[in-house]
Each structure stands twice: as C-alpha cells, then as structure tokens.
Amino acid sequence: HMGSGDFDKAKSMIERLRKANLQVNTPLSNIWLHYAEARYSYQTADYKGLRNSLRKWRVFEAQVSNEQLAGFYRWYKAALCLYEQDKICVEQYFADVGQDKSTYQTNIDKNKGYLRFIVQAHLFLGDIPAAQQSFRHFAEVIIKKVQTQQTSGKVLGVAKLHVDILALEANLAKAEQQRYQSMAMIALIILLIASVIYFIFVRPYLRKMATDPLTGLLNERAALQAIKHIVKPIRGKTNALALFDVNDFTKVNSQFGHMAGELSLKSVANCLKQVTRERDIVGRVGADQFVVCLKNIEDATAKAFFERIQSVLETTEFSNGVGEEINIDSSMSMYISPDDFHDIGEVLRDIRDSLKKAYTEKTQHNTRPSHY
Numbered sequence: 001h002m003g004s005g006d007f008d009k010a011k012s013m014i015e016r017l018r019k020a021n022l023q024v025n026t027p028l029s030n031i032w033l034h035y036a037e038a039r040y041s042y043q044t045a046d047y048k049g050l051r052n053s054l055r056k057w058r059v060f061e062a063q064v065s066n067e068q069l070a071g072f073y074r075w076y077k078a079a080l081c082l083y084e085q086d087k088i089c090v091e092q093y094f095a096d097v098g099q100d101k102s103t104y105q106t107n108i109d110k111n112k113g114y115l116r117f118i119v120q121a122h123l124f125l126g127d128i129p130a131a132q133q134s135f136r137h138f139a140e141v142i143i144k145k146v147q148t149q150q151t152s153g154k155v156l157g158v159a160k161l162h163v164d165i166l167a168l169e170a171n172l173a174k175a176e177q178q179r180y181q182s183m184a185m186i187a188l189i190i191l192l193i194a195s196v197i198y199f200i201f202v203r204p205y206l207r208k209m210a211t212d213p214l215t216g217l218l219n220e221r222a223a224l225q226a227i228k229h230i231v232k233p234i235r236g237k238t239n240a241l242a243l244f245d246v247n248d249f250t251k252v253n254s255q256f257g258h259m260a261g262e263l264s265l266k267s268v269a270n271c272l273k274q275v276t277r278e279r280d281i282v283g284r285v286g287a288d289q290f291v292v293c294l295k296n297i298e299d300a301t302a303k304a305f306f307e308r309i310q311s312v313l314e315t316t317e318f319s320n321g322v323g324e325e326i327n328i329d330s331s332m333s334m335y336i337s338p339d340d341f342h343d344i345g346e347v348l349r350d351i352r353d354s355l356k357k358a359y360t361e362k363t364q365h366n367t368r369p370s371h372y
Helices: 007-024 027-043 047-061 067-083 087-098 103-108 112-125 128-164 167-210 220-228 249-256 258-275 299-314 344-367
Strands: 238-246 281-286 289-297 317-319 325-327 330-337
Touching: 007 027, 027 047, 027 067, 047 067, 067 087, 067 103, 067 112, 087 112, 112 128, 112 167, 128 167, 167 220, 220 281, 220 289, 220 344, 238 258, 238 299, 238 344, 249 258, 258 281, 258 289, 258 299, 258 317, 289 299, 299 330, 330 344
Parallel strands: none
Antiparallel strands: 238 289, 238 330, 281 289, 317 325
C-alpha cells in the first residue's frame, strides 16, 4: 500500500499488524511492526513518529540478525539525523555505508527514495562533488527505468503492426512510431530531470527559506505574504486572524535558561499544529508571538475557534529538563474583517500594540498593593 501511495490503507494495515503482534510478540515480529511504522512515518514526513518507531525498533534490533532490516534501520536513523541536522551522525552513516558490502546495500542503491536521501545528505554536509555524483547516479537509475518501459512498449507495438497490416505499411508505421517515441522519450527525460532538480534542490530550499527553524512553522515573512494574498470572503463570511503572545517567555529564559525558553516556544508551536487545520495559516511572527489566520469563515465560528486555541494553550505545559513542569502563560488578540488582508502589516502593528497595552495593565494590576 505504501509502494502504491495509498497511505490510508497502509496505516490501517499497520494497525492490524500491531494487534496481531500482541499475540505473537517475538523480536522479529516486533521489528516488522516498527519497520512498517518507521517507513510510514518517513514517507509521510512524520519525524516525531519516526523517532518513536526507531526508539522501539532499537530494543529488538540486536536480537535479530537480518542485514536487510538492519540496513533499513541505519537508513531511517540517518534520515532522522538529517532532519535534525546532526552532522556527526550523518557523517558516521556514510562511514558505515562505505564498509557495507552486503546484498542489501547493492539492492538499496537502486531505490529512488534512498538515492534521493543520499543526494540531500551530501548537500547537507557541503560535499558538492559527492552530491553531483549521487545525483547523476539517481538520474541514471530513473532514466534506465524509463527506457526499459519505453522499449517494452515499442516491442509490443511492432508485433501488433506485423499482425494487423501489410509489411510496407508496418515499416512506415514503425518508423513514424519510433520518431514519436524518441521525441516523447527526450521530452520525458527533460521533464523528469527538471522535476528531480525541483524536488531535490528548489522545493526544499524554498521551504527552508519560508520556515522558522526553531518551531517548523512559517516564518514571519512567509506567513504575512500568505495572509496578504487571501482574497475577500464571500458574503456573510469573514477572514479572521489572532495573535498569540507568550507572556512569560523572557521570564522563563532568565529563570531556566534559553533552552527552556525554546522549549516553551516549541510547545506553543506543537499545540497550534495540533488544533489548526491544514488550510489555516500558522506562523511565528516574532520572538514570542504566533499568528493563526482563518479564511472565509463565519464570524462566530472564528471567535469560538480562537478561544478554543487559547483555552488549549492555557493548559499546555512543558518540562524544563530537570523534572519541573512549567505552564505557558499567553495572551490573545483577534481581528476579524469582511475584507482581505492587503494591509496586514498595519493590522499586525495594531494588534501588537493592543496586546502590549493589555499585558502592561494586567502586570500593573497584579503588582499594585491591595486595599480593603
């Protein structure tokens, strides 16, 4: 199912495998389960799920001697290292692969997903010559598969011509067919190479340029650009956005260190990812501020949605690394409009001023002596 791209069915089958493994529960059956989970997570870019699957897989890996499964474990572990930008781990993977002479390594060198990973890993390490060599190998594998398919189609076509029409007509048709096949193959190879270049180099670069490296959300520039391009909603509906401010970010930084401060921002980002929808625009627009934008939605629904997010944030907590759980204190300000957001810069400034004023008043009220 994963090979055909049907990830919904693949997930369903993994659940069936999980239930069956409860009855079997051998080291090998557990590895099969965690391999399936890891492969699913990797192909769907769920790196949190990949990390969890590898952690469980590692428990049983030493108990089973299987070079294929061991090879997949090393690959997925290295893919996680690449995602986490762990240079030492990726370098160690290449060192291990250089000594691997197993049949697994011979076979995996023809796998499109694996070859794509190798190119990306070399680029991450800054080894451009190795990346170029890996890319040429990747292109050769793809082109060879295309040529094989084209050749098979041509043989079948020629056989049918010899059966159906006279020899002269068959030769003319064959020549014409070969000409079109050559043109189609050239166009296909050019398109394929262009697609490979885009998916390996251009799209990851654009995505990286638009992503906040700490939280994985859109950065301020990308978020505001996306919001600015929202069109005017239909009659009876609105466009709505809310700004969420982590009030105690500075306090957490000074009291527990910058790592704890970063954890608080990541906790807020993870919360927003979980409660928002794919079509919503979610981004980090300041050191301790996040924006959520809803398009073409009813006024009451937007307000209820934002209030639900704020309610979830109020119950969000994270560990400071020494066993202490810290609650996140946040403020929210909403802006709902029956128009587009072409003036998002001004809107964001007004919302920030409103949040700042409200927080100042709240602080002064909390520190003012009580009178009875």
